[in-house]
Amino acid sequence: MLKQFFYLGWWFFGARVLGRRKPLQTVLFISDRCNLQCKHCSVYQLKNPHNMTYEQVREHLQYSYDLGSRFVDFEGGETMIWRDGKRNINDLIDLAKEIGFFSATITTNAQLPFTGCRADSIWVSLDGIGPYHEAVRGKGTFARLEQNIATANHKALNVNMAVNTLNYESVDETIEYVRNNPHVKSISINFHTPFPGTEYLMIDRDLRNRIIDRVIAYKKKGYPIMNSVSGLKKMKRNDFKRRCWVTNFVYPDGSHGNCIGEGTDICNDCGLCMAGEMASVFNFCPDTILAGLSLRM
Numbered sequence: 330m331l332k333q334f335f336y337l338g339w340w341f342f343g344a345r346v347l348g349r350r351k352p353l354q355t356v357l358f359i360s361d362r363c364n365l366q367c368k369h370c371s372v373y374q375l376k377n378p379h380n381m382t383y384e385q386v387r388e389h390l391q392y393s394y395d396l397g398s399r400f401v402d403f404e405g406g407e408t409m410i411w412r413d414g415k416r417n418i419n420d421l422i423d424l425a426k427e428i429g430f431f432s433a434t435i436t437t438n439a440q441l442p443f444t445g446c447r448a449d450s451i452w453v454s455l456d457g458i459g460p461y462h463e464a465v466r467g468k469g470t471f472a473r474l475e476q477n478i479a480t481a482n483h484k485a486l487n488v489n490m491a492v493n494t495l496n497y498e499s500v501d502e503t504i505e506y507v508r509n510n511p512h513v514k515s516i517s518i519n520f521h522t523p524f525p526g527t528e529y530l531m532i533d534r535d536l537r538n539r540i541i542d543r544v545i546a547y548k549k550k551g552y553p554i555m556n557s558v559s560g561l562k563k564m565k566r567n568d569f570k571r572r573c574w575v576t577n578f579v580y581p582d583g584s585h586g587n588c589i590g591e592g593t594d595i596c597n598d599c600g601l602c603m604a605g606e607m608a609s610v611f612n613f614c615p616d617t618i619l620a621g622l623s624l625r626m
């Protein structure tokens with residue numbers, strides 16, 4: 330733990346004082362194969378999906394670690410269906426730890442049981458309650474998600490909601506649901522990002538800002554909201570300097586780089602609240618740093 334705090338201090342010093350642009354976290358898309366076809370998603374491929382091998386994942390992890398990254402989130406596609414021979418997602422989590430990552434998280438749609446998952450924390454995508462979730466993710470997906478989170482028995486299970494035109498009316502009940510669900514630790518709120526073909530799902534700026542105000546109010550009342558107030562305020566003003574280089578991305582085809590929205594109009598409409606969180610980390614906002622540490626360590 331001491332080593333990890335020392336590293337974080339060193340990273341901040343490098344970033345803030347020396348102007349070093351090195352990532353601290355990695356989003357690694359291990360596949361674009363999925364068991365769902367969610368309306369808002371532009372990652373999954375129906376024909377010829379990519380599926381990284383264990384050795385390819387090792388190379389990408391080592392590359393990211395050598396860049397300076399120490400936190401990894403395995404993304405897809407669906408992470409729970411990833412296989413390379415007998416290897417599954419747990420082998421990738423173990424691999425990340427062997428290489429030296431401080432923590433490894435996964436994001437899943439929770440359509441398959443994930444009891445025994447060795448990730449330090451698990452993000453389950455929950456896009457509203459009942460029919461709201463299913464309007465985005467398809468029939469039967471909510472009941473399966475409920476069943477699988479109830480049996481997962483994981484100490485750090487968080488949910489992620491992507492708010493869009495189909496589910497924005499369900500934000501308040503979803504926050505209440507998380508507070509009352511003993512299997513879920515917290516919720517992170519994000520907004521739809523208009524990747525090509527999904528523009529119609531983006532809510533307007535005024536509605537988004539009203540929802541952010543409500544989320545901040547819930548947080549101040551003690552609801553388990555993972556977003557920091559500093560990060561949410563940045564997302565509301567939307568005039569902050571992006572620091573998304575704090576994350577390096579590895580895409581399913583093995584290409585590396587920054588967020589695919591960077592340098593495009595999508596960046597201005599980005600709803601991924603991680604953007605506000607990363608800028609707040611860089612600005613040394615204590616509430617954001619605490620939120621990040623509580624998630625990751």
Ligand SMILES: C[S@@+](CC[C@H](N)C(=O)[O-])C[C@H]1O[C@@H](n2cnc3c(N)ncnc32)[C@H](O)[C@@H]1O
Pocket residue numbers: 363369370371372404405406407408436437438453454455489490491519520521522523524527600601
């Ligand atoms: C691409 S999915 C892959 C992981 C997994 N299959 C799942 O459904 O959670 C990762 C996360 O990105 C979110 N997401 C996908 N498209 C998005 C978009 N256009 N804007 C905001 N979030 C999006 C999903 O809701 C999910 O929480």
